[in-house]
Amino acid sequence: MASSNPKKSSIQTYQTKGSSSARPRDDGKLVSGARALLLALKDQGCDVVFGIPGGVMLPAYDVLYDEGGLSHILVGHEQGAAHMADGYARATGKVGVCFSTSGPGATNLVTGICNAMMDSVPMVAITGQVRTTSLGKDAFQEADITGITLPITKHNYLVTDPTAIPRIIAEAFYIASSGRPGPVLVDIPMDIGLAQIESEKIEDVRIRSYNPDGIFNIDNIEMAARMIDEAERPVLYIGGGAISSGAYDQVTELARKTNIPVTNTLMGKGAFDETAELSLGMLGMHGTAYANMAVDQCDLLINIGARFDDRVTGKLDSWATGAKTIHIDIDPAEHGKVYIPDVSLIGDCKQVLNALIPLVKDRPRTAWNEQVDAWKTEFPLWYPTGQNEVLYPQHVCDELFKATDGEAIVATGVGQHQMWAAQFYRCKHPRSFVTSGGLGTMGFGLPAAIGAAVGVTDRPVWLVDGDGSFIMTNEELMPAVQHKIPVKIAIINNFCLGMVRQWQQMFYDQRLSAVDLSYQPDFVKLADAYGAVGIKVQKPSEVRAAIDEANSVTDRPVVIDFQVAPEENCLPMIPAGQTIQQMLVEKPR
Amino acid sequence: MPTIASKGGQQLGQQHTITILVENRPGVLARVAGLFARRGYNVDSLAVSITEDPTMSRMTVVCTGDAYILDQITKQLSKLVDVVKVADYTDMPMMERELALIKVNAETPRRGEIMQLVEIFRASIIDISETTFTVEVTGDVEKISAFEQLLRPYGIRELVRTGRIALVRGARTAAQS
């Protein structure tokens, strides 16, 4: 049988070309492929995995039983495991790891993997697979997960040679975390996990066909600097790439040096302190009016690690019509994908900015700053106050910001509440806003918040969730309670699928179809049933006390059911595919 | 005003010859093909084989269409972990060849004519049955198409073409381009 002696394996093996170096472990003992897997994970600095066991994954779970140094969080659903690994990675910058069995376990990871791909999150998913001798025979719980995840992983592996496990795991971490990060899946058939191999430690990974730093092209950097010096109305447009790259200090330095107003995407929240005077907050469909006005009127748009997403630009040919563009991004394929920039600087944001900043002249505040500030004053983000009985959803987000002084990590679901959280929770630090941007995955919030809280224990982790989003993955309260993870969950409960309701009201003639969530469970009782703390809030005056109470709980999750004004809509809004001329915005009343 | 990239969709355009050097391992073809499929880009021909280095395969893809989309596909291809090198040979001095096997009706009275055609095209007859010839022909696309046209009146029973393969002229190699 193939697994009994790897040296004589009849299975096709392949070796990545490169010059990875490996060292046999000292004891020279044979270990199972499954143990080699866990040792390799630990070698990569992994100390926690999220997952659910099952038939073909039992060899790995059996090793977990006695192999120390690696904790496992048993989740309620594999989608939760993937989102936890994702939230962990976003909050810490490290690679998140999840485990699942073959077939349904693996397919349950798919949404989470795709979500990580869309937002360039470093993640390694390990899936069990049926024995190599059964592959392709529709064996029990066989699913072609490498085939299924081909377009939604940065790379994936089907391991057919047990001796390759240490190298493949090292490569998976390297690929996931280098260049433009992304998820990597490693599919391990059961016999590969059972085979005995000589354990080795991979010390240096090199892959001939993968060179994340290979394309670094800043030939036009002088031109970029000149454009910045000469621009009268420049705007910095910061995306998630600035966070992946760790370019926060550089972005701040460039902004301070030049007094250029800074707007950020949803993914870029926290790359530049959103409470700073130069910050315009988020731009795009539900961005601030002043950020969108600044982009509309600017003569130079400096894109740092963003990708001209359609939720940012709306109708492309009417967006930033007076602007020249500089695009800084590590991914060559992003350059010219949507816009052909006037100047392309291809490389890691941090490195490119380090080269750019010394070439740019200092500039004082100008009339442009005055203009931008005037827009800020004229069209602030706001919500009605003084109506003592009506609890506005924005109020909850605003109060949460104040109560935590912008220092918390905030995760979100997807919908109106996500946009309100993005608007009102101004992030001071990077890796503080954990949200599903590219895929817009409802149900991401709770598991992502748990993953973030597992990774970061010295800051409070809040989840701003929708009632609909919470219903999708609330089973993850179970591991949160089990592991005493003190995530605080603010459900912005409008008893409906609010964002869809908003679109139906605005663009489908008020014909509300399938958005009612009045048959939801009682979230306080639900929290109680899980062993979490549940609090119900219906009045504005109760908000702060509830937040403070939640912040004082340290040994279990807290669910606050904020029952908000159900009819509230999220503004400002530039309807999909439209322009700033169609922006719906109200001045404060 | 920033220039908006092309809206996408396969438009009529130049024919491109793309060479892709990849790791010789399972699944790579699916990854490469997936990128063309996702952009709705039809492949005119595809040839895959191993190279002077047995750990590497070489794919030669011929396709027609919008240069912008193709540029996008090339960039995406370069990002695939298994892809070592991508080169668009379209505007380079290159040699292209294709091989075709053609099974053509060859009744006794017409065999002479066909053999003459075979000679003129420096093709060769590699199999004979009572009623057919199987002919092998090598050359550039135009030559093979011309040969096919001329055989057509005799009745082509079966035809298979390898798809184009290409090398740049001179000492330069794909790995260096």
Ligand SMILES: Cc1ncc(C[n+]2csc(CCOP(=O)(O)OP(=O)(O)O)c2C)c(N)n1
């Ligand atoms: C998995 C998934 N299914 C469907 C959608 C489409 N969708 C976008 S927002 C939304 C409503 C979200 O409702 P809720 O979580 O209650 O948040 P609210 O908008 O009310 O704040 C829906 C259904 C989605 N984004 N994700």
